[in-house]
Amino acid sequence: MSFSIVLDNLLYLLLAGWPQGALGGLALTLVLSVLSAFLSAVLGLGFGVLLVMAPAVIRYFLTALLGFLRAIPIIMLIFWFAFLLPVVLAVNPPKLLTVVLALSCIGGAYLGHSVAAGLGSIAAGQWGAGLALGFTRWQVLWQLILPQALPRMMPSFVNQWVSLVKDTSLAYIISVQEFLYVARQIDGKTTGAFSTEIYLFIGIVYFCICMGLTLFARRLEPVLQRAGGKANSLA
Structure with a gap:
């Protein structure tokens, strides 16, 4: 098996047309992954906190919204944002x-549900101890x-981040030149058929x-556990 087709097009696989054109390929996949991971973590933390701290009416509404988002395919949501928003909100x-x-x-x-479960796993006495300290x-x-x-939430965050890395490949449906889209371009132009390499x-x-994300999380977990131990000692 020869990887000459990969080596001959390696720069295009990594960057697509950049710097003369738009960024694409593996670099764009990484950008999409990092941005999506950061925003999903922020949203998940906010959703989880609201599920624990918000009034009952807000919790019921939020639970229904999160259930709806979890039920629909990602590819459908991408289509909605790409093609429905311009029609409904007149934005492009x-x-x-x-x-x-x-x-x-x-x-x-x-x-959001993982964060709520993680917060709920802490003993109720911790809340009482904190309130007794005047917090x-x-x-x-x-x-x-x-x-x-x-630290208890970390496996869920890592699993979701890994999923997001793979899900960026769905961007090809709206012609975003991420890693897989660029690979298919090269495959079609050079072989005209399926290229195993x-x-x-x-x-x-x-x-x-x-795998790099998983190893990073394992290195980060002891740091978070030490921080959690300090918080526990304060209570």
């Missing part, structure tokens, strides 16, 4: 923004409960990225 967002928003909304929906309920959450709960290379790269 960039394609990259529509992909990031779609991935972040669904990722945040999944993480408000929100101060107890941010200073005592959340630092202890974060290109798609094997794509699979290896995705594996390395996802």
Whole structure:
């Protein structure tokens, strides 16, 4: 098996037309992944906190919304953001923004329940101890409960981030030149048929990225556990 087709087109696979043209390829996949992971983490944290702290009416509405987002396919949400928003709101967002928003909304929906479960796993006595120290309920959450709960949430965050890396490949449906889209371009122009070498290379790269995320999370977990232990000792 020869990987000459990969080596001959390696720069295009990594960057697409950049710097003369738009950024694409693996670089664009990484950009989409990082932005989506950050926004989904922010949304997930916000959703999870509201599921625990908000009044009952808001919790019921939010639970229904998150259930809806988790139930629909990501590809459908990308289509909605890309083609429905211009019709309904008379706005025409960039394609990259529509992909990031779609991935972040669904990722945040999944993480919201994980965050709520992580917060709920902390013993109720921790809340009482924090309130007895004179903290408000929100101060107890941010200073005592959340630092202890974060290590427990980490596997869910990592799993979701790994999923987001793979889900960026769905951007091809609206012609965003991410990694897989560029690979298919090269495959079509050079072989006119299925190229085992290109798609094997794509699979290896995705594996390395996802494994790197997993190893990073394992290195980060002891740091979060130490922070959680300090918060527990304060209580």
